[in-house]
Amino acid sequence: MTKLDDLPLFAGDREIAEAIVGKRDAEKWMKERLPTLAQKAGFPAIDAFHGGRAVPLVKRFYENYLGLPVESAKGKPDGQEDDSAWNKRKRRGSSG
Template structure:
């Protein structure tokens, strides 16, 4: 499966296969967990998948292909900060 062969809305199984390939397709769940709150297009419940052009745009952005500043790496600081605030409350 190639990215160009995806329907306009694709489920995570198809996206994983097209983007990561057959041997790594199951790792897509980890990718989603890492990037979903950082701009990865959400699943559209009505369409049954993610809007594929927006997924491509997101991937281009985080890899610096779109000419914008590179996407900052996640270092876990956000999680530590949230835990700190939770413990202080």
């Protein structure tokens, strides 16, 4: 199954639909859900120059819509914090 992360930067509605609901339900999603979503604030319009919707914006829309945590552009995912500051403090404190 294709995921949004597997799509190019700009993708067509069919590709986006398959990534969101799967190939089997993509046609129904495009007919019944997409017209409503396209009217919602934050759902990206089709970029005429690129011929598709910006996939990162579709992903962000769904993260907000579903109330999922959004990764900070500067932060790292959970479990991958930079602990070098902690190690430096330990070294300073233990050398005195």
